[in-house]
Amino acid sequence: MECGMRGQLEERESKIMSPNQSTAEVSHLAVDIGGSLIKVVYSSSNNNNEADDKGKKSSNDCVGIPNGSSDYPVLCGRLHFAKFETSKINDCLEFISSKQLHQCADWHHEASSHDKNIIKATGGGAYKFADLFKEKLGVSLDKVDEMDCLVAGSNFLLKTVHPEAFTYIDGREEYVQIDHNDLYPYLLVNIGSGVSMIKVDGDGKFERVSGTSVGGGTFWGLGKLLTKCKSFDELLELSQKGNNRVIDMLVGDIYGGVDCPKIGLSSTAIASSFGKAISENKELEDYRPEDISRSLLRLISNNIGQISYLNALRFGLNRIFFGGFFIRGHAYTMDTISVAVHFWSKGEAKAMFLRHEGFLGALGAFTSFESHGLNDITTH
Numbered sequence: 001m002e003c004g005m006r007g008q009l010e011e012r013e014s015k016i017m018s019p020n021q022s023t024a025e026v027s028h029l030a031v032d033i034g035g036s037l038i039k040v041v042y043s044s045s046n047n048n049n050e051a052d053d054k055g056k057k058s059s060n061d062c063v064g065i066p067n068g069s070s071d072y073p074v075l076c077g078r079l080h081f082a083k084f085e086t087s088k089i090n091d092c093l094e095f096i097s098s099k100q101l102h103q104c105a106d107w108h109h110e111a112s113s114h115d116k117n118i119i120k121a122t123g124g125g126a127y128k129f130a131d132l133f134k135e136k137l138g139v140s141l142d143k144v145d146e147m148d149c150l151v152a153g154s155n156f157l158l159k160t161v162h163p164e165a166f167t168y169i170d171g172r173e174e175y176v177q178i179d180h181n182d183l184y185p186y187l188l189v190n191i192g193s194g195v196s197m198i199k200v201d202g203d204g205k206f207e208r209v210s211g212t213s214v215g216g217g218t219f220w221g222l223g224k225l226l227t228k229c230k231s232f233d234e235l236l237e238l239s240q241k242g243n244n245r246v247i248d249m250l251v252g253d254i255y256g257g258v259d260c261p262k263i264g265l266s267s268t269a270i271a272s273s274f275g276k277a278i279s280e281n282k283e284l285e286d287y288r289p290e291d292i293s294r295s296l297l298r299l300i301s302n303n304i305g306q307i308s309y310l311n312a313l314r315f316g317l318n319r320i321f322f323g324g325f326f327i328r329g330h331a332y333t334m335d336t337i338s339v340a341v342h343f344w345s346k347g348e349a350k351a352m353f354l355r356h357e358g359f360l361g362a363l364g365a366f367t368s369f370e371s372h373g374l375n376d377i378t379t380h
């Protein structure tokens with residue numbers, strides 16, 4: 001995936017470094033420690049490639065960064081992405097330590113001494129685990145506000161990475177061309193453990209207008225209890241093989257199989273999520289985990305889609321971007337959210353998804369390094 005920096009935004013840690021890559025190539029590190037997951041973003045300067053490319057480095061390869069003066073230093077490098085469960089924070093610390101990411105080198109010798117051995121950190125865990133980072137890695141966490149970071153990460157991606165945003169309609173992803181002059185305002189919905197809804201009016205200009213505690217943590221937490229699944233991905237996989245009609249009470253179940261045109265509901269619409277369970281003489285064990293997972297995913301995605309649209313309506317916004325790791329690029333999740341937004345807005349509003357869904361906060365923290373000036377990034 002191309003972004004402003006030369007190379008690609010990597011999501012797979014295995015591709016990141018060759019075994020003999022020196023730690024001096026890593027220049028900056030930022031973490032987003034959320035309720036469920038820790039997201040790590042770091043940059044490396046690709047010294048090897050630079051040597052190979054000597055003399056033929058084209059401006060297309062790199063990113064120019066206005067530094068307040070007339071010259072534009074050029075960044076060439078890669079952004080690397082990794083994530084860990086927050087409950088396994090020691091794995092994350094071990095990862096940072098084994099790759100010595102916390103001993104960040106200067107970026108082209110231009111990083112201020114202030115930036116050295118400082119990790120930009122956002123999310124609630126930046127407060128909760130600050131002492132642990134100090135004790136285990138000897139580094140200080142420079143805390144950056146969570147909402148600031150989400151917005152900065154989202155704006156950075158939308159303006160710099162193409163393609164980043166896409167719609168998901170009838171099983172098809174369609175990339176959205178972002179017009180930089182017509183990006184704002186938009187609603188950013190970040191579905192992490194909980195859900196934040198932010199009206200974004202520009203760089204650093206935003207208001208958190210709503211939120212709901214029924215989010216990704218609810219799906220994973222309830223799903224784990226109800227299905228005995230061991231991992232989030234297993235729960236998602238189950239949902240793919242399930243049938244929500246086994247548990248959800250449909251309009252047709254109430255109206256004797258017929259549509260209900262007066263209130264605009266077809267007989268197959270869900271009247272009450274999990275509602276069938278009240279009238280059947282069944283125990284939890286009598287339901288297939290696949291069906292439970294499907295109903296739960298539908299309930300939560302639908303609910304978030306609806307609340308998002310209602311907030312977009314409050315502020316007259318037509319564009320809604322969804323991020324957060326709950327989405328996980330999962331077809332049924334995106335489809336349900338898209339259908340909910342389409343249904344409630346009568347086709348007026350659009351749900352759009354971000355490819356770097358769960359990394360918005362970490363990217364926002366990363367771009368806050370002053371010595372980068374990535375906020376002011378311009379692609380050549």
Ligand SMILES: Nc1ncnc2c1ncn2[C@@H]1O[C@H](COP(=O)(O)OP(=O)(O)O)[C@@H](O)[C@H]1O
Nearest residue numbers: 034035036037192193216217220232324325326
């Ligand atoms: N491997 C995973 N482990 C746990 N949760 C996951 C995983 N992948 C996706 N998720 C979902 O993503 C949510 C966390 O999303 P994220 O954007 O990282 O939020 P937070 O910052 O609250 O951790 C979880 O609550 C869960 O619904």
Ligand SMILES: CC(C)(COP(=O)(O)O)[C@@H](O)C(=O)NCCC(=O)O
Nearest residue numbers: 034035192193194195196211212213
């Ligand atoms: C408190 C949070 C901002 C923390 O972020 P998270 O770790 O969930 O990404 C988020 O969980 C949230 O917005 N919860 C919803 C709270 C509410 O508005 O009711």
